[in-house]
Amino acid sequence: MKAIKNDFTKGEVWRVIMRMALPLMLAQLVNVLYSVVDRMYIGHIPDVGSLALTGMGLSMPIVSIVIAFASLCGTGGGPLCSIARGEGKKQHAEEIMGNCFTLLLIFGVCLTLLLEIFAEPILFAFGASDASYVYAKAYLDVYLIGTVFSMTATGLNGYINAQGFPKIGMYSTVIGAVTNIILDPILIYGFGMGVKGAAIATVASQAVSAIWILRFLTGKKTMLKLQPANMKLIPTQADGINQLVNDEVASVMLSGIMLDTDRFARNTGTRTLDAARYLYGKGANAERVNTFFNQSFEDYVC
Secondary structure, eight states: OHHHHTOTTSSOHHHHHHHHHHHHHHHHHHHHHHHHHHHHHHHTSTTTHHHHHHHHHHTHHHHHHHHHHHHHHTTTHHHHHHHHHHTTOHHHHHHHHHHHHHHHHHHHHHHHHHHHHHHHHHHHHTTOOHHHHHHHHHHHHHHGGGHHHHHHHHHHHHHHHTTTOHHHHHHHHHHHHHHHHHHHHIIIIISOOHHHHHHHHHHHHHHHHHHHHHHHHTSSSOSSOOOGGGOSOOOOOOTTHHHHHHHHHHHHHHHHHHHHHHHHHHHHOHHHHHHHHHHHTTTOOHHHHHHHHHHHHHHHTO
């Protein structure tokens, strides 16, 4: 029964699509909710909420870079794994998954070191002031420690969905989101840790999601098992590299747009900068940022 349920060639097409799409859609909604709640908590920090929110927003382009590299292994490698599974090449599919996990670890360590070293010039390039830099750096110092957890949770979740377990993939997102929502008020207000508390809550929630995903992919219920023997990097035909290019270009474009917005905000006041950070947020798109920038230009200049 499980084999039939996880075989995308069985049953009516629309039923298969709905069975896969609904849990993934719910997972995205929960992810957006947790992102919004995260900012609500930070924005209500007494006395410094607005400045803390701006500081956190300054770190979002750097977070987007981390997510873009995770997409190389997740969104890029997931379809390759599905193709191999559809061709009946289970061993090859497991090798793809194992190689992508190794790449996630390598990218995670390298990004942690590089972004930690160059965090200061990057943040000031994005328009940080002396006041907002303190909060942005406080957030990033903690967040970057959990880069490996973030990349593992983001990059490997697609391999659960690729095997036909959308509910398990949804649970991994929901568990992380719920953990973050519970820890945020405790650390931010209860322990008075402010932005650093929000970062700790984020890292902890990502660690929980990563552990959940690794436990499933190394357990008995998975169809493709994550094994040490398949983690040795081997040359493969990287057809999914185009996804990396798309994600990286999108990340760089968004970062560039926000850099221009930040420079513009220096001349128009902190309200513009705060609004820009809210619109950019986590997972926002270039169209929304452009809309804000154009409107701001009309309001303040024209």
